[in-house]
Amino acid sequence: MEKSCCGSVLDAAVEVDDADELARTFAALADPVRLRLFSLIANAGEVCACDLLAPLDRSQSTVSHHTKVLADAGLIAGEKRGRWVWWSMVPERVELLRGALG
Amino acid sequence: MEKSCCGSVLDAAVEVDDADELARTFAALADPVRLRLFSLIANAGEVCACDLLAPLDRSQSTVSHHTKVLADAGLIAGEKRGRWVWWSMVPERVELLRGALG
DNA sequence: CAGGTATATTGATGGATGTCGATACATCGA
DNA sequence: TCGATGTATCGACATCCATCAATATACCTG
DSSP states (O other): OOOOSSSOTTTOOOHHHHHHHHHHOOOOOOOOHHHHHHHHHHHHHSSSSGHHHHHHHHOHHHHHHHHHHHHHTEEEEEEEEEEEEEEEEOOHHHHHHHHHOO | OOOOSOOOOSSSSSOOOHHHHHHHHHHTTHHHHHHHHHHHHHHHSSEEEEGTTTHHHHOHHHHHHHHHHHHTTTSSSEEEEEEEEEEEEOOOHHHHHHHHHO
């Protein structure tokens, strides 16, 4: 079967190689805390990491771990400004996931 | 914050309660074997479980486990016909995920 | 430069998960 | 009814993952 131009799971069989990366990206959203974290960032446009601790009710190291997972998946990107890191969503990456679903 | 009408992660903060179910649904797609399994079913429209073993290269019990995970997540549904189970995608559920991403 | 603050990393731990072989359950054909 | 076949479940095991406290690193301020 030919590989689809858009990589939709629904239009063409997922190749073995692609499956790994796609699965890892979905895995980044497969945790409730990360999902809320991602949602906070996506909604605000940009969020200081220091403002994520209270709403998530997790330790600083845990929140840092989750931001790293999302960043490694390419779903968010951080910019260091002085002592603070500002996180923002990466729309292209989200679009890739949406595309894979149809 | 008010709950959004469409449940998009991008439009409104994901509520703590919703995050769990949404995360579980994403988790169903967070494994490369399940992703290929889901893709096979989505592409064919309907697949006999017996035809899933060869392309996935996993034991029968493992494939059965994965179909169960996807079914529990509501992403596929199985219909038993005689000795065989035919699996098919549940489009509404996929649409829910797409909706959550924008 | 020294102390304080924001973030990342490390190490440890309990729990979840992917995998398989063995077995149980259901259904068909003879 | 009996054996064969397709699917689900069980038990075991190795690996992965979420979480925290402690510590390291980077940066600002005085």
